[in-house]
Amino acid sequence: MTTQGKRFFLALAALAAVLAALPLVVTNPYYLNVLNVVALNVLVVTGLNLLIGFAGQISLGHAAFFGLGAYISGILTGTHGWEPWTALVLAAAVVALVALVIGMPTLRLEGNYLVMATLGFNLIVSVLMLQLDDITGGPSGYTGIPPLTFFGAPIATDLSFYWLAWGAVLLGLLLARNLVHSRVGRGLKALHEAPLAAAASGVPIESYKVKVFVVSAVYASVAGSLYAHYYGIITPKTFDIFKSVELVTMCIVGGMGSLWGGLFGAALLTPLPQLLAVVEEYKDIFFGGILLLLLIFLPQGLVGWLEGKRVRPGGRAF
Amino acid sequence: MAALLTIKGLSVRFGGLQALDSLDLEAPAGAITALIGPNGAGKTTAINCVSGVVAPNSGQVGFDGRAVLGMAGYKLARLGLTRTFQNLQVFGLMNVLENVMVGMHAASRGGFAAAMLRLPLLRRQEAAIRARAEEVLAFFGLDKVAHQPAEELAYGDQKRLELARALAGRPRLMLLDEPVAGLNAAETHELGRLIVKIKEQGIGVVLVEHDMGLVMRISDQVAVLSGGRLIARGTPAQIQQDPEVIRIYLGGGEEFGLLA
Numbered sequence: 011m012t013t014q015g016k017r018f019f020l021a022l023a024a025l026a027a028v029l030a031a032l033p034l035v036v037t038n039p040y041y042l043n044v045l046n047v048v049a050l051n052v053l054v055v056t057g058l059n060l061l062i063g064f065a066g067q068i069s070l071g072h073a074a075f076f077g078l079g080a081y082i083s084g085i086l087t088g089t090h091g092w093e094p095w096t097a098l099v100l101a102a103a104v105v106a107l108v109a110l111v112i113g114m115p116t117l118r119l120e121g122n123y124l125v126m127a128t129l130g131f132n133l134i135v136s137v138l139m140l141q142l143d144d145i146t147g148g149p150s151g152y153t154g155i156p157p158l159t160f161f162g163a164p165i166a167t168d169l170s171f172y173w174l175a176w177g178a179v180l181l182g183l184l185l186a187r188n189l190v191h192s193r194v195g196r197g198l199k200a201l202h203e204a205p206l207a208a209a210a211s212g213v214p215i216e217s218y219k220v221k222v223f224v225v226s227a228v229y230a231s232v233a234g235s236l237y238a239h240y241y242g243i244i245t246p247k248t249f250d251i252f253k254s255v256e257l258v259t260m261c262i263v264g265g266m267g268s269l270w271g272g273l274f275g276a277a278l279l280t281p282l283p284q285l286l287a288v289v290e291e292y293k294d295i296f297f298g299g300i301l302l303l304l305l306i307f308l309p310q311g312l313v314g315w316l317e318g319k320r321v322r323p324g325g326r327a328f
Numbered sequence: 329m330a331a332l333l334t335i336k337g338l339s340v341r342f343g344g345l346q347a348l349d350s351l352d353l354e355a356p357a358g359a360i361t362a363l364i365g366p367n368g369a370g371k372t373t374a375i376n377c378v379s380g381v382v383a384p385n386s387g388q389v390g391f392d393g394r395a396v397l398g399m400a401g402y403k404l405a406r407l408g409l410t411r412t413f414q415n416l417q418v419f420g421l422m423n424v425l426e427n428v429m430v431g432m433h434a435a436s437r438g439g440f441a442a443a444m445l446r447l448p449l450l451r452r453q454e455a456a457i458r459a460r461a462e463e464v465l466a467f468f469g470l471d472k473v474a475h476q477p478a479e480e481l482a483y484g485d486q487k488r489l490e491l492a493r494a495l496a497g498r499p500r501l502m503l504l505d506e507p508v509a510g511l512n513a514a515e516t517h518e519l520g521r522l523i524v525k526i527k528e529q530g531i532g533v534v535l536v537e538h539d540m541g542l543v544m545r546i547s548d549q550v551a552v553l554s555g556g557r558l559i560a561r562g563t564p565a566q567i568q569q570d571p572e573v574i575r576i577y578l579g580g581g582e583e584f585g586l587l588a
Contacts, residue, residue, distance in 0.1 A: 031349065065366060185444040192443035192450060193429075193436050200419050200430045208418035211493060212405030212434025219441050 017178020018187055021270065022180065029176045033169055036111045042168040044281050046240065049175035050233045051210065051276040055260045056182050056269060062258070063266030064190060065222045066202030067117065070254045071128025074135035077249025079234025081146060084145050084155040084244055085326060089145075094158045098235040110220065110225035111294050115130065117219040124223070139246035151245035158239045171240050179273075183280040186269055189225075198222055199267075254296045259314045265311025274313055332501050332532045333378065333409075338387030340373050340556075347373045348384065349556040357500060362543045362564075364536075365553035366576065371536040373566045374416060374553070377505045378477055378534075379411045380404055391501070403435035408500035412490040412507060414536075420479030424470055427478050428461040431496030445517040463495055466523065468492045491522070501532040508539050509555065520546050544568065545585040552576070 037043055054076055061067050082101035086092040092100075116127040139146050146152055157164040158174065165174050191194050201207035203214045209215055238244050256279070264275025279297070283290045308315055340348040342373075348370040353436050355361040363371045376382035379387050380401045380518050389397040391409055393556055404410075410431070419427050438450045466472045469490045473481060478489060488506060494502050507523070508516040512521035520542050531544045537543050543550060543565040552560040567573055 043442055150477075189440065189444045190447040192445040192446070192454070193438060194440055196422070196426055196430050197433055198434075199422055199426075203421060204417040205420040206381065206401075207413060207419070207490075207493070208430065208433075209401035210405060210413075211430050212402045212409050212497065213430070214400070214402045225440060 013095065014072070014135045022187075023319045024181065025273075026180060029180075033172060039168045039238050042172055044284055045284065046168060046171055046175050047284075047303075048236050048277050048280045049172075049179050050240075051257070051280045052273050053175075053182050053233040053236075054230045054257055054274045055272040056179070056186050057226035057265070058257055059264075059266065059269060059272040060186055060189065060229075061222050061226040062199075062261055063268065063271075064202065065193065065198045065219055066120055067219055067223065068125045068253060068258070069128040069223070069226070070125055071112075071135075072257050073249045073251065073253035074128070074225070075109065075230035076237070076253070076257075077104050077135060077139065077233040077244075077246070078108065079231030080233075080238040080249065081152065082231075083235035084152050085145060087156050087239070088152065089153045094156060094235075094239055098158075098232065099224045102231045103236050105227050105231035106224050113220040113223040116266050117217050128254075129251065132249075132254055136246055149246060150162065151243050153243045155238050155242045155244070157242070158236070165239070171236075172239040174279040175240075178232065179214070182232075183269055183273070186206060194218070223235045226301060240306045252297070255301065256297045257295070259297045259304075262301060262304050262309075262311055265313035265315070268311065271311050271313035275311070275315065278297040278312075329356065332392055334388075334390040335374070336376055336388040336390075338384050338389065340377060340382060340384045343527055346556050348387075351387070351553070351556070351558055352375070352529075353558065354383075355501065355534050356534050356548075358527060358530045359548040360533045360535055362535045362537060362539070362547035362550045363553060364540070364543055364550060367557075368447065368555075369553040369557065370556040373506055373537055373556075374409060375505055375534065379409065379503055393570065402434065404417065404501075405497065408434075408498075409503070410494040410497065410499040410501075412494050414505040416483075416486050416490065418478040418481075418486050418489050418493075421477060423475050424478050424489060425443070425458070425461055425465065425474040425482065428464055428492050428496045428499055430458050431464075432457045432460060433497070435497035454563035461556050464492045465498045467495075467525075478547055480503065484511050487511060488522075491526075492521075495531075496525060499531060501534065502526065503534045503536075505536045507535070508537065508542055514557055516542055526552035531565065 036045065054072060058072050063068055079101045079172035081106055083097045084098035087094050112127055112131055116123045140149055156260045157166045159165065165171050197208065197218055198214040200211065201213050201218060205215055261272055261280050263279060264271030264273065289296050333355040335351055335353040338348050338351040344496055351374060363374060365371055373382060377384045381397055383398065388395060391407060396404060419430060438453065441449050462471065465474050468491065470485060470488060473485060477575060481489065489505060495574055508519050511519065516539060523533060524546050535547065548566055550562065550567040551558055552567060553579065554576050560567055560573045
């Protein structure tokens with residue numbers, strides 16, 4: 011194993027140890043709840059980072075994939091009595107298909123058409139969640155979603171969900187790390203930096219862009235399904251475009267192209283609106299402002315900045 | 329020598345400019361075919377057509393008996409046709425070793441799912457990719473800078489890195505677009521020696537170059553383009569005596585080393 015590989019697994023083991031110890035200290039269910047929301051955000055941001063940080067493509071629609079995962083899981087289990095894990099898998103498959111349909115035409119074009127397409131997509135999904143109230147429950151939300159189960163036992167408490175959500179994060183990080191350090195991951199970085207040379211080296215650019223978009227959407231979908239079963243109630247507001255901006259901000263705060271960066275970004279920004287009432291009230295302005303300031307002053311993100319990573323002068327921020 | 333690359337009647341028009349006018353050219357394996365001519369003669373356009381970067385208006389390109397015109401660049405790489413770029417196209421933020429490992433893309437297998445699950449096949453392959461990349465880096469004398477970001481390399485090293493990346497996947501034909509442009513005499517000499525060694529591995533080389541000294545020294549055959557048309561073809565010795573070529577380079581003859 012390379013030193014790089016060893017370092018990752020050491021860090022992952024350290025994270026696992028901290029996560030295992032945290033519930034001993036944090037017993038207040040409110041804080042456990044915050045940690046659980048952090049975990050779900052980390053999961054989405056990890057997938058988003060593969061797309062933004064490695065392949066250099068921006069999506070402003072990941073809240074919609076997050077929401078589709080939540081609503082499909084919720085409705086299948088709540089209205090149609092499906093088994094939750096089966097619903098989670100089916101939701102992920104449907105979201106993968108939707109991402110494929112959006113990604114195929116837009117990622118073929120040069121320039122960032124994906125931003126526009128995903129933004130529009132998120133708006134449409136939000137409207138559907140609001141308007142199809144026979145199915146989705148409309149603005150007041152969809153209720154009565156059963157919890158996930160573990161060998162028949164419901165994962166209903168904040169603590170049991172904590173183990174599930176952070177377990178999913180560790181798995182998600184591991185899979186993403188494997189991808190990044192593979193021929194495919196190198197291909198993604200290459201197509202971002204010098205597309206012509208990447209193609210000449212044998213990297214199927216269009217297909218890789220579409221596939222990484224699909225993978226990142228699946229991360230969001232799984233997080234959404236978990237979210238739905240955790241809360242038991244979901245509302246359209248949770249999955250609007252402002253949530254998408256929030257996710258992109260978390261990705262950039264931590265540092266694009268750094269998987270740990272996604273973790274830090276989500277861990278740092280998720281609790282702020284919950285802990286500071288001022289931030290809660292002006293949440294959207296807050297995240298928009300952070301995004302703006304970062305792109306101007308710290309485009310390499312926090313982790314990138316700590317590692318002394320530079321962004322090429324005049325180079326692309328994305 | 330059987331031709332590995334066959335170009336027939338290749339024509340490209342950019343607006344009112346006839347960049348290539350019915351070009352015929354063949355390049356065999358295990359030989360260096362130089363493509364020379366004044367600026368704007370259509371040399372890079374020819375390479376761009378062959379490598380799928382530019383779509384010609386008409387013509388045919390055959391690679392190893394297969395029609396490849398219009399084929400995507402990554403598919404050509406899988407068939408064993410790689411190239412370098414006149415304007416450096418290194419992956420600046422990746423390190424030198426990774427740059428060359430990307431060059432192994434066409435010669436390796438495994439998609440997203442296999443990569444995320446890190447299947448045993450991929451782990452073994454990863455070791456082979458790394459070993460090959462290190463071997464190629466050593467060949468180009470870049471092994472000492474293997475772990476530096478490519479953008480931090482000196483210009484000459486970046487030029488060699490482009491060649492290393494193109495060679496890594498064991499191609500059958502390499503298109504080199506001005507590989508020594510901007511290099512000093514010593515660097516040029518050294519790179520020329522390496523290009524000859526690449527040819528000796530049985531790889532076909534198409535060399536677009538302005539450095540006439542280098543072209544005449546290492547090429548097996550030379551094709552001269554002017555205004556998009558092929559005006560002469562032959563061995564370096566024949567080309568240096570071709571009256572049409574001399575006329576075109578008149579005044580620039582000495583500068584290009586043609587009469588030297």
